[in-house]
Amino acid sequence: MKGVLWRYLLKVSILPVVLFMVLVYLYFSLWHKIHVPSGWTGFFKNIMFGVFAVTVAFWLQRISGTIISWYARNIADRTKVVWDEEFIPLFRKATKIVIWVITIIIVLARFGVNVNALIAALGVSSLAIALAAQDTIANIIAGFLIMVDRPFRIGDEIKLPSGEMVKVLDIGIRRSKFLKLDDNAIVIIPNLDLSKSKIINYTYAKEQKTV
Template sequence: MVLDFLPYGSELFAGIIILVSVAIAKLFNLLLSRYVHRLAKRTESQLDDIALVAVQRPIFFGIVLGGIFIAVRYISLLAAYTAEISMGFSIIFTLYGLWFAIRVTNAVIEWYSTEISAKTKTQKDDQFLPIIKKVVMGVFGFIALLMVLGQFGIEITTLVAAMGLGGLAIALALQPTLSNFFSGAYLVMDRPIRIGDYIELDSGERGTVDDIGWRSTKLKIFGDNLLIIPNSKLADAKIINYFYPAKPYTFTVNLGVSYASDLDAVEKVTLQVAREVLKKQGTGRKDGEPFVRFKAFGDSNIDFSVYFQVKEFMDKFVLRHEFIKALKKRYDKEGIEIAWPTRKIFYGDAEVLRSFKK
């Protein structure tokens, strides 16, 4: 080689290789920007556009890094350090591969988030994408760490076994926390409850779901207070979700009228009042009319129920309040008696009692 006859000829040749690699990297970058990007923009999917942006810088630095790796081999002053240089470049290439993989992964997640997840009705993917991203980054980082440690001659098998035992000890110590974590994952994936749902637990607590975290779930209860429930407890609880699968809710108001009442008149008046209150409150379903069902001959009353269909569970409280007030006023006006428990007592001589029994 002609350069071998020049002072520092090998170093000069190495410099030329590096310059050529930089020129090739810039040319490749220019081709990507001017031509490949134009072709990518013609496609309907954004995946190729996002992927090209993600790999453009890694490819540039990868070509330059490859040129430096080749150039270093021609520098005679470094010939005595070949083993050390090879180890150093192995570590650099490992970190480069980690960087490349992270950028590609981020690009795919970004594409899924903007193009796929945005079109879905569910929020599962929105909640899980950050977790998936962190898990993938952790796996890539762990693999890269093992490869780097292997370059330093550290026995990876022994390290993995030690980490396994250490992980088992940590898992046992963090069992309650991990239980809440996986219960939170179940709540997010299975979605028996969602943020904004009004729920009732088997223990009697009621409230609106304010937040579903990885350790606990928060319910906003009466008085704007927060009830914080560990996810492991919530996952095992029996839950009534008043907003799932739909918000419309049917509830009853139980009533009773005296045996002397005209039941046809009672039904007519009760329905009139129910319709008036529903119209005034504006909380009834458009396709849901109130109706009356007589149920039983009670001890003092003829028992019946009025059924209301409202837009959501919380509407029932004010509606029931206004209905009871309006119905009492209307019954008083119509002379309909709401009886209270009464008993008839007979007393007298034995002859009168025997005649009554007959």
């Protein structure tokens, strides 16, 4: 997905916008033509609000997915890191979950449901998950910083803190893979350990000498 971002945003927005306009037309046209009992007026409006909220959430999901894919494709060309394999699916799923959780909470609140307990439960659950996955989250953040700062790239020859000479095979969001130059063994190191260590990049030095 390369090119001007607004074209892709326009393309994915056509269906949700058309659907939203149709719903608005049906709402205002039918509201004056059908007789809704006074006791059901509020319920009918809540139903329509829920439909509108789902439509907007569907549109936001498509917009966010398009922006994430476009950004990742353009960055991947410069960093030579395969973002699509690990980072993009993870980030896209997280964004989708956030959008729909917020939508459900808003709709439930519209129907008069007390969502304070639900929000508190989500907060406690998120905190528990964050504490349980503290090392994983730290490695993901470190992997993201490595992708952005680029202390080494796929194909570079570097020296690890252990003194081993390796070739970079893959830079993942949690761990990276290297090929030892002396015995062709595969070395897998968590990104957090790499971000805290001194890395000597010989490929960078060779490129600077040839310039």
